[in-house]
Amino acid sequence: MINGLRTVAYPVKDLAAAKEWYTKVFGAAPYFDQPFYVGFSIGGFELGLIPDGTPGTTGSTVYWGVDDIEAEVARITALGANIHGAIQDVGESIKTVELADPFGNVLGLIYNPHFDLKAVR
Numbered sequence: 001m002i003n004g005l006r007t008v009a010y011p012v013k014d015l016a017a018a019k020e021w022y023t024k025v026f027g028a029a030p031y032f033d034q035p036f037y038v039g040f041s042i043g044g045f046e047l048g049l050i051p052d053g054t055p056g057t058t059g060s061t062v063y064w065g066v067d068d069i070e071a072e073v074a075r076i077t078a079l080g081a082n083i084h085g086a087i088q089d090v091g092e093s094i095k096t097v098e099l100a101d102p103f104g105n106v107l108g109l110i111y112n113p114h115f116d117l118k119a120v121r
Helices: 015-026 069-078
Strands: 002-012 032-034 037-042 045-051 061-066 082-091 094-100 106-111
Touching (some): 002 106
Antiparallel strands (some): 002 061, 037 045
């Protein structure tokens, strides 16, 4: 079952500069800050920065929240999607996966046990 929107991830060439800029834009420091990913909690949702991306050509990936990522991958691939990027544990028990839908789009799924739906305004 898909629970709703959780995360948008932006590819950036300069992670440090992007982290500083988004901190200023949203007036919030990242809650997760690693060399491979920086995550901000914004109004109960997540803005993620992924290093070494090419903004404008790589595009953003939106992640939909799920309770069981493995089951959802099995269900959605049975409906015709392909694995675009394998399930990854990105730290603190958070898992993500990217699927390619039959129309050429990337569909991101995220299992994040820290997501607090009550915090959404």
